[in-house]
Amino acid sequence: MRISLRKVRAITSMKFHTLLSNISVMLGPILAIGIAFAMRNLMPDLDVSKAGMSFSTNAFVLSFGIIFNIAIAGISMTSGPLAEEKEKNTLRVLMTSSVNGLEYLIGTLLPPLLILVIVNMIMIPVSGLSFGEVQFGSYFVMTTVASIISLIIGYIVGILTNNQMQASIYTTPITLLLTSVPAIKLFKEDLSEILDYTYTGVLTNFANSLFSESGYQWNLTDISVLFGWLLISLIIFIYAYKKNGLDS
Numbered sequence: 001m002r003i004s005l006r007k008v009r010a011i012t013s014m015k016f017h018t019l020l021s022n023i024s025v026m027l028g029p030i031l032a033i034g035i036a037f038a039m040r041n042l043m044p045d046l047d048v049s050k051a052g053m054s055f056s057t058n059a060f061v062l063s064f065g066i067i068f069n070i071a072i073a074g075i076s077m078t079s080g081p082l083a084e085e086k087e088k089n090t091l092r093v094l095m096t097s098s099v100n101g102l103e104y105l106i107g108t109l110l111p112p113l114l115i116l117v118i119v120n121m122i123m124i125p126v127s128g129l130s131f132g133e134v135q136f137g138s139y140f141v142m143t144t145v146a147s148i149i150s151l152i153i154g155y156i157v158g159i160l161t162n163n164q165m166q167a168s169i170y171t172t173p174i175t176l177l178l179t180s181v182p183a184i185k186l187f188k189e190d191l192s193e194i195l196d197y198t199y200t201g202v203l204t205n206f207a208n209s210l211f212s213e214s215g216y217q218w219n220l221t222d223i224s225v226l227f228g229w230l231l232i233s234l235i236i237f238i239y240a241y242k243k244n245g246l247d248s
Contacts, residue, residue, distance in 0.1 A: 003103055011107025018081065019111050025080055028073025029119045036065030036126045056210070062127035063182045063207035066143055067200045069119045071178035074150030075157065075171050077112035082158030083167035101241065109151055116147040135216055142206055145226050146199050152233040159240045182207075196221065199229045 019025055039061045120143040124134055153174065161167040181200040185192045195201040202222045209216040 003106070007103045008107045011104060012110050015081075015108050015111040019077065019115065022081070025073075025077055028076050029069055029115060032065055032069035032073060032119060033122060033126055035068060036061050036123055039064065040126065040128050056208075058128040059207045059210050060182060062123060062129060062210075063204045064179075065123040065127055066120050066146075066207075067179050067182060067203055069116060069123065070143065070146050070150050070203070071200060072175045073119070074112070074116055074147050075154040075175055077115070078108070078151045078154030079157035079161070079167045079171050080154075080164055081108070082155065083161050083164045086158070086161075087163040105155070109148075112151055113144075113147055116151075117144055120144075120147070129210075134210060138206065138216055138218065142203060142222075142226065145230060146203055149199055149226075149229050149233050152230075152237050156233070156237050156240050159237075159244050197225055199226055202226055 040058070043057050043061070117140075120139075124131055124139075154171070157167055157170045157174075161170055178198065178200045181195050181198060182204045185195055185201065185204055196205065202225050205222065206216050
C-alpha cells in the first residue's frame with residue numbers, strides 16, 4: 001500500500017483543526033493539567049523517601065497527571081472522533097475518495113500524539129518538579145510509547161463501536177482501571193506486583209523512583225511491559241481493522 005505524504009499532511013492539518021475545536025476531546029488534556037495543579041497545591045508537601053518509604057507528593061502528582069493525560073485523554077482522542085465520523089458517515093465519504101486506510105491512520109495519529117507529548121512535558125513543572133529533576137530522555141521515551149499505546153487502544157474501540165455513545169461505554173472501564181493504578185499501588189501493596197505489568201504501572205514506578213538514591217533505572221521488566229503492550233495492541237488493532245475496516 002503506497003502512502004502519499006501530501007494526503008497525510010492534508011489529513012493531519014484537518015485533524016489538528018478538528019481536535020482543537022472539539023471541546024469534549026480537548027477537555028481531557030486540560031483536565032489533566034488542572035487536576036494535577038490542584039493536587040499539587042492541596043496535598044501536603046511530603047517526601048518520605050529518606051525514611052524508607054517510596055512516596056513523594058511531587059512524584060505522585062506527576063504519575064497521576066501523566067496517566068490521566070495518556071489514558072483518559074489519549075484513548076478518547078482517537079476512539080471518540082473515529083466513532084463520530086462513522087456515526088455521521090463522514091468517514092465513509094473520505095474512504096471512498098483516494099485516501100487509503102494507512103494514510104488516514106497516520107494523519108489522524110500525529111495530531112493527538114503531539115498534543116499528548118506537549119501536555120506530558122507541561123506536567124513536569126505543573127507537578128512541582130524541574131526538568132533537571134526528571135531523567136528527561138527516559139521520561140520522553142516512556143511517556144511517548146505509552147501515549148501511542150493509548151491512541152491505538154482508542155482506535156480499537158473506535159473500530160469496534162458504531163457511535164460515540166458506544167465508544168464512551170467501552171472506554172469508561174478501561175480508563176478507570178488504567179488511571180487508578182497510582183492510588184492502588186499506594187494503598188494496596190499486595191496488588192502492586194500485578195499492576196507492574198500494566199503500562200500505566202510502569203509510568204507510576206518511574207515517577208516513584210525519581211527521588212530514590214539511584215533514580216530510575218531501565219530494566220527488562222519495564223521494557224518488556226511497554227513494548228509488550230505496544231505489540232499486543234498493534235496485533236489486536238490489525239485484526240480488528242482487517243475484520244471490520246474503519247467504517248463497518
